[in-house]
Amino acid sequence: MNVTFPKSEKLCSDIAIDTLYKTGKKFVAWPMRVTYLPITDAPTQVLIWAPKSLFKHAVDRNHMRRLMREAYRLNKHILCTENKYYHLAFNYIDKQTQDFHVIEKAMKKALQRLATLEE
RNA sequence: AUAGCGUAUCGGUCUAUCGCGGAGUAUGGGAAGAAAAAUCAUCGGUUUUAAUCCCCUACGACGAGGAAAGUCCGGGCAGCAUAGAGCACCACAGCGGUUAAUGACCGUCAGGCAGCAAUGUUUGGUCACUGGUACAGAGACGAGUCGCCUAUGGGCGGGUGAAACGACUACACUGUGGGCUGCAAUUCCAAGUAUACCAAUGUCAGAGCGCUGCUCGCGUAAGUUGGAGGGUAGGAAGCAAUAGAAGGCCGUAGCAAUACGCACCUCAAGAUUAAUGAUAGACACCGUUUUUUUCGGCACAGAACCCGGCUUAUAGAUACGCUAUUUUU
RNA sequence: GGUGCCAUCGUCUAUCGGUUAGGACAAGAGAUUUUCAUUCUCUAAAGCGGGGUUCGAUUCCCCGUGGCACUA
Numbered sequence: 001m002n003v004t005f006p007k008s009e010k011l012c013s014d015i016a017i018d019t020l021y022k023t024g025k026k027f028v029a030w031p032m033r034v035t036y037l038p039i040t041d042a043p044t045q046v047l048i049w050a051p052k053s054l055f056k057h058a059v060d061r062n063h064m065r066r067l068m069r070e071a072y073r074l075n076k077h078i079l080c081t082e083n084k085y086y087h088l089a090f091n092y093i094d095k096q097t098q099d100f101h102v103i104e105k106a107m108k109k110a111l112q113r114l115a116t117l118e119e
Numbered sequence: 120a121u122a123g124c125g126u127a128u129c130g131g132u133c134u135a136u137c138g139c140g141g142a143g144u145a146u147g148g149g150a151a152g153a154a155a156a157a158u159c160a161u162c163g164g165u166u167u168u169a170a171u172c173c174c175c176u177a178c179g180a181c182g183a184g185g186a187a188a189g190u191c192c193g194g195g196c197a198g199c200a201u202a203g204a205g206c207a208c209c210a211c212a213g214c215g216g217u218u219a220a221u222g223a224c225c226g227u228c229a230g231g232c233a234g235c236a237a238u239g240u241u242u243g244g245u246c247a248c249u250g251g252u253a254c255a256g257a258g259a260c261g262a263g264u265c266g267c268c269u270a271u272g273g274g275c276g277g278g279u280g281a282a283a284c285g286a287c288u289a290c291a292c293u294g295u296g297g298g299c300u301g302c303a304a305u306u307c308c309a310a311g312u313a314u315a316c317c318a319a320u321g322u323c324a325g326a327g328c329g330c331u332g333c334u335c336g337c338g339u340a341a342g343u344u345g346g347a348g349g350g351u352a353g354g355a356a357g358c359a360a361u362a363g364a365a366g367g368c369c370g371u372a373g374c375a376a377u378a379c380g381c382a383c384c385u386c387a388a389g390a391u392u393a394a395u396g397a398u399a400g401a402c403a404c405c406g407u408u409u410u411u412u413u414c415g416g417c418a419c420a421g422a423a424c425c426c427g428g429c430u431u432a433u434a435g436a437u438a439c440g441c442u443a444u445u446u447u448u
Numbered sequence: 449g450g451u452g453c454c455a456u457c458g459u460c461u462a463u464c465g466g467u468u469a470g471g472a473c474a475a476g477a478g479a480u481u482u483u484c485a486u487u488c489u490c491u492a493a494a495g496c497g498g499g500g501u502u503c504g505a506u507u508c509c510c511c512g513u514g515g516c517a518c519u520a
């Protein structure tokens with residue numbers, strides 16, 4: 001099982017992010033909002049962030065982002081079994097900081113929903 | 120012992136599993152292939168060696184703070200004529216010293232405020248010229264009201280007010296310093312587009328530009344400005360051991376800040392939609408409890424070219440010096 | 449990352465260190481009107497937080513909080 005998370009799986013292009021947020025569909029898996037857009041090229045690329053308006057300190061934003069990244073890294077095999085690829089964006093929407101277990105549970109739920117949704 | 124003041128130091132550790140950034144290393148794999156040699160044979164092809172470059176794989180030292188924060192000051196560094204002149208403008212201001220430099224720091228003098236004290240905090244150039252000093256008051260610098268005395272020149276007192284010929288103050292003056300802009304500076308590479316359209320202005324009697332408000336001066340020389348549009352928004356250097364205004368220790372000088380010397384020791388993050396992490400367990404510390412166990416807690420906070428200060432946030436721990444109170448000798 | 453600016457009634461704003469802190473809109477009360485609107489009169493309502501300078505601070509200085517703009 002591949003649990004790495006190299007740079008090529010991060011969504012970096014400015015244009016791609018723009019099109020993702022303009023044309024992509026979204027749903028909420030508390031405490032995250034997921035925006036997704038099916039694409040043809042491999043690999044699946046992910047954008048993860050926590051907004052400055054909810055967390056004033058950079059420490060809190062970094063911590064939430066790192067927790068979400070770990071949750072995605074450990075559970076991305078749920079999505080990677082299919083031969084379809086996505087541009088994904090996870091952004092944190094709760095005002096409180098949460099435990100890793102809460103976020104991992106939400107991440108599993110979100111990925112399973114994505115995996116079943118495209119069928 | 121308790122309470123406090125000052126200066127300085129530290130601000131968790133280890134194990135297991137998984138992951139991220141990463142200078143570099145590899146007789147690992149792949150692609151291109153200068154040059155040389157050999158050969159076929161004719162101006163090219165093939166083979167061998169293979170500098171160099173790129174990608175993948177494996178290994179991989181090391182990997183956030185005392186404030187990384189605020190951006191309040193100063194400097195390095197970079198560009199702008201060679202960084203120029205004058206005015207304007209801005210900052211600072213007891214006295215002496217330190218520093219690369221500062222509005223910082225050290226010593227010290229005087230006043231105010233807080234404290235029993237140790238101590239903390241804050242203010243501090245000049246009034247010759249020019250301007251200002253509300254209300255009240257006769258009068259706020261021009262003089263002169265009421266009462267008393269009087270040699271009629273004037274003197275003393277009352278009252279108003281923060282202040283009444285003695286002043287305070289800046290917009291005034293003196294001294295010192297400051298050229299301006301900032302790493303999104305600046306330089307290079309790659310890719311792409313519109314040398315098209317409209318208006319204004321200008322070509323040596325010179326517009327505009329050269330990052331300073333005005334004047335000058337210097338350089339450059341055919342475009343420039345506005346409108347309406349078109350394209351791009353990628354990479355590298357700057358920028359991370361070629362370390363230095365570095366820190367510690369020791370010695371000397373000094374009350375001190377600090378300077379000089381220097382055997383020894385320490386200091387190796389470098390991302391760019393942005394790494395430095397997650398989970399589980401153990402220990403240390405703090406609280407609760409008679410004790411063990413259990414349970415709970417474990418601060419403030421995240422580099423973005425680099426340094427020196429200041430300010431603000433901060434659970435707790437330690438060292439030294441000093442002050443007050445109490446007790447004992 | 450860097451640079452600059454702002455904060456005043458519920459809202460938008462004015463201000464020479466000496467105020468009863470002014471104006472407009474909104475709100476409330478009254479008058480006019482058969483009633484409503486318009487109009488008129490009146491009322492209440494504010495200096496972002498904490499220090500300092502000064503006889504006196506919304507104004508000057510320092511620290512903090514929040515917001516905005518510019519800059520490849």
